[in-house]
Amino acid sequence: MAATLYTYPENWRAFKAQIAAQYSGARLKIASTSPAFTFGQSNRSPVFLSNFPLGKVPAYQGDDGFCLFESNAIAHYLSNDALRGSTPQASAQVLQWVSFADSEIIPPASAWVFPTLGIMQFNKQATEQAKEEVKRVLAVLNQHLNTRTFLVGERVSLADVTVVCSLLWLYKQVSLLSFSLIKLFVSPLSNLHNYHFVQFLAFNNFSILSESISVLLFKIVISLAKKFAEMQPKKETPAKKEKGSKEGEKKKEEKKATPAEEEMDECEAALASEPKAKDPFAHLPKSSFIMDEFKRKYSNEDTLTVALPYFWDHFDREGFSIWHSEYRFPEELTMSFMSCNLITGMFQRLDKLRKNAFASVILFGANNDSCITGIWVFRGQDLAFTLSDDWQIDYESYTWRKLDVDSEECKTMVKEYFAWEGEFKHVGKPFNQGKIFK
Ligand SMILES: N[C@@H](CCC(=O)N[C@@H](CS)C(=O)NCC(=O)O)C(=O)O
Numbered sequence: 001m002a003a004t005l006y007t008y009p010e011n012w013r014a015f016k017a018q019i020a021a022q023y024s025g026a027r028l029k030i031a032s033t034s035p036a037f038t039f040g041q042s043n044r045s046p047v048f049l050s051n052f053p054l055g056k057v058p059a060y061q062g063d064d065g066f067c068l069f070e071s072n073a074i075a076h077y078l079s080n081d082a083l084r085g086s087t088p089q090a091s092a093q094v095l096q097w098v099s100f101a102d103s104e105i106i107p108p109a110s111a112w113v114f115p116t117l118g119i120m121q122f123n124k125q126a127t128e129q130a131k132e133e134v135k136r137v138l139a140v141l142n143q144h145l146n147t148r149t150f151l152v153g154e155r156v157s158l159a160d161v162t163v164v165c166s167l168l169w170l171y172k173q174v175s176l177l178s179f180s181l182i183k184l185f186v187s188p189l190s191n192l193h194n195y196h197f198v199q200f201l202a203f204n205n206f207s208i209l210s211e212s213i214s215v216l217l218f219k220i221v222i223s224l225a226k227k228f229a230e231m232q233p234k235k236e237t238p239a240k241k242e243k244g245s246k247e248g249e250k251k252k253e254e255k256k257a258t259p260a261e262e263e264m265d266e267c268e269a270a271l272a273s274e275p276k277a278k279d280p281f282a283h284l285p286k287s288s289f290i291m292d293e294f295k296r297k298y299s300n301e302d303t304l305t306v307a308l309p310y311f312w313d314h315f316d317r318e319g320f321s322i323w324h325s326e327y328r329f330p331e332e333l334t335m336s337f338m339s340c341n342l343i344t345g346m347f348q349r350l351d352k353l354r355k356n357a358f359a360s361v362i363l364f365g366a367n368n369d370s371c372i373t374g375i376w377v378f379r380g381q382d383l384a385f386t387l388s389d390d391w392q393i394d395y396e397s398y399t400w401r402k403l404d405v406d407s408e409e410c411k412t413m414v415k416e417y418f419a420w421e422g423e424f425k426h427v428g429k430p431f432n433q434g435k436i437f438k
Pocket residue numbers: 013055056057058069070071072
């Protein structure tokens with residue numbers, strides 16, 4: 001059976017139905033752009049209104065003529081039993097969370113976000129109240145997820161789909177508001193953050209979404225960081241104070257600034273401006289091994305003849321450690337492009353570790369038969385992930401084994417992973433369609 005879902009592009013309510021259909025295998029055509037459907041026009045036409053009297057989207061029409069409005073009902077209809085909850089208890093719990101999303105998340109989220117879109121008049125007291133309410137509701141979710149992977153039972157259900165979609169909208173909209181949301185949403189609510197945006201959607205990489213949620217989340221965090229950086233009082237540089245007629249030249253000079261400033265990206269800028277953000281490596285004695293210098297060699301020179309000897313000549317075994325990583329759920333690795341997203345997403349999320357870590361990670365194998373393993377060089381003798389909440393997102397999905405830096409095994413692995421060639425005996429698979437990340 002085929003069917004059409006009328007909506008507008010990127011409608012989070014329609015995502016619920018689209019994701020449910022993707023899970024259950026139901027075929028669904030999306031009519032979201034003209035000439036098939038023009039939101040604001042098509043939904044006001046007599047023919048549309050005769051099927052959907054509210055004139056709202058998403059709206060579902062089966063090829064058999066069956067029509068349905070209300071996004072939750074459409075998502076329910078497109079689901080399979082597993083998504084709906086296969087026991088009376090589970091299906092009631094699914095309904096519980098679907099209702100929770102609609103009546104607990106959406107109203108305060110709307111009260112918070114609508115004024116910023118000009119849809120509602122701004123009222124400071126109402127906004128503050130809405131923020132508190134969102135925070136309270138998300139804390140409930142966070143608590144629930146403390147010991148669970150999914151909202152209901154041990155697998156994805158419509159509860160996850162619905163709650164995630166209602167949050168997706170909130171994340172997207174509020175990302176325009178203020179950096180304080182990073183604190184509100186990302187740090188204290190780490191269970192929620194891990195669960196929703198990384199574990200669930202990112203792992204499943206829904207093709208119906210215009211981009212994977214992990215990328216979206218990354219963009220949101222970046223835009224929050226940017227917003228925050230913009231909000232910070234600008235540092236008055238001497239050059240600026242002397243503002244004279246040669247504006248153009250001055251600007252160029254300012255731009256040169258210090259190498260540190262030059263290399264700062266938005267994330268780092270935000271981090272740098274955070275009140276007293278602690279350097280998690282501050283307790284370690286200074287090391288003679290400069291990661292940046294090694295990385296420069298590695299990027300610019302031949303690996304086997306220059307970068308590798310440089311690495312071992314300069315490696316500081318007291319100040320650094322070497323680890324082998326292996327993805328724990330290879331059976332979940334289906335399409336290799338998804339696995340690539342998983343790895344690049346991880347690297348993006350760990351970007352702040354850039355000056356203290358190096359990794360060469362390889363996706364071995366092909367679609368539906370692959371594994372992800374890698375070699376990591378970390379500052380210190382422990383895994384760095386536990387030093388910051390932000391870094392823990394991916395780390396539990398891997399097994400980590402510290403290598404004896406003097407062992408032959410370590411030497412071989414470092415050589416093979418750095419050079420992306422060799423037998424990779426420990427992988428136990430031919431190194432055929434491997435994809436490499438560093
Ligand atoms: N509760 C409904 C809400 C649907 C709804 O409000 N849709 C809006 C767009 S998000 C709409 O189509 N508005 C058009 C209109 O009011 O004319 C659902 O979840 O499907």
